[in-house]
Amino acid sequence: MSISIEELNSLQIDVLKEIGNIGAGNAATALSKMISKRIDMDVPKVNILEFKNVAELVGGPETEVVGIYFKVSGDITGSIMVLMDKKSAKKLTNLLMGRNDAEDELDDMDLSALQEVGNILSGSYLSSLSTLTNLNLSMSIPSLAIDMAGAILSVPVILFGQVGDRVMLIETDFNEGTYHVKSNFFLIPDEESFEILLKSLGVLE
Template sequence: MGITLDELNGIQLDVLKEIGNIGAGNAATALAKMIDKKIDMNVPKVQILEFKEVPELIGGEETPVCGIYFRVEGDITGHIMFLLALKSSKSLTNMLMARDDETEAMDEIEQSAIQEIGNILSGSYVSSLSALTNLNIKISIPSLAIDMAGAILSVPVIQYGQMGDKVLLIETELIEGGHQVKGFFFLIPDMESFETLLSSLGVLK
């Protein structure tokens, strides 16, 4: 039986938090290059949460969100989910397209843009993880869903329930001019991949 998030000790959690910090920094740099503007970043919050606590963090189960899913493959396997409140998604696409669209609806161009941004940001986290662990880690093509937080989060609960009820969550806040974007990055490795991940970081007990 593999190690689960419930069984991580303080040192292991600190290492995972450091990965979150480095990944968020790289994600901000990648986004700044993409839009050719300076991006400021607040210190990311990294925590282990129960799935049922996540919707409240985002604003409640009925909050409209964009969810971008990836399958993780290579030396470790699992899933990544990048969640943005719809308001933050609009801020991101406004940044990218240098416009100020206040509507909530997202057209096809904006959906494509947010998918690409999610791809770049998640790729930054995975690159950081890969560099720190010397593991070969790849992510699949992203798939995008726009729905209420409760509906989108019910998918990982069903799919990843065998891991227990908890998830590693990295909350990142990016600021550019008058735009403020809060994103939530979930890393959900398959059970056996936790041991691989922690062993490669030298912190497996």
Template sequence: MSVNFDNLDNIQIDVLREIGNIGSGNAATALAKMLNKRVNMDVPQVKVLQFQEVSDILGGAEIPVVGLLLRVTGDISGSIMFILEKKAAGVLVNILMGKPLDEIVVFDEIAISALKEVGNILAGSYLSALSTLTNLNILPSVPELAIDMAGAIISVPAIEFGKLGDSVLFIETEFSEGSTKVVGNFFLVPDIDSYEVLLKALGVAN
């Protein structure tokens, strides 16, 4: 039987959920330091999805989104995607910049740099949590940012990184400041050869 995320039971999903919780806690702390103000983050859901389900989670292939793509290297390899609806990304930029939340955002160099920094913090926080639980050395690359339709964004890792596994770890990430909430979608997409390494390290595979 091939080792992949599809074979996980509830206990193993709980371990992955813990990665989401620890990672979001670390990320919230790092963002608060960066912004010098409190940022709340929650992880409403952690799921294992089929790769082809990703665009459905995002609301369909035609939805305009902002996507951050990072390569993962070290003891496992694969890619990370952090994807926000374009409108939500604008609200997040305004939160980061301390601007009125309904202000129209132009995705200029400053806005893109702020979003990349959030992507860096999130990826670093989640991978650090994963590293701690697995004792694996896992490193993120510098993020690349793209603004496009969801279908186009998620095709990038599939094309760029060759054959990916069928399953991805999905961590829904909710930022809030006051009553304003921004939902982002974080996906860890291991390369096929990395599934076994990752699951063995989590104490899941034999």
């Protein structure tokens, strides 16, 4: 039996939300250590959206966005994707490198920094998940793509689409001084893994 996002009850959603919270908190701490500045974050929002509304989150299907994709392996398998619009991505790399480059284009240094941020975000999330569930989890190296939001989002949407018509994502906003960066985080357990995950969290009989 497989479980789709549609069938989650409010307790299960709360648990996933709380993991998102802890993970994002750890990520903010890691980021702020990296740049020796305080980074605040808003309480993450967990959104469950129909496919057709997902792209609107980042400004429509043709908005240029950055997607950073990881494969998860271990006791459960699945994928993680970090998504942010190009403007936020540039703000983030400016913040990390302590500069103020008004240029919108992302160079190789920017891309490398973004992959590292993806690593930190995903790693923080996975390690809180692993601590809470006692599951053994590891992730692949990042793969990064910059393209239309619709095209990038087709990847998580197809993965979720095998079991339902909605996606679940965690929206986290990071703030440092005048910088405000919005990022979206997708955790997509493979079909059989969702059940293992919820069972390990004690919210599925």
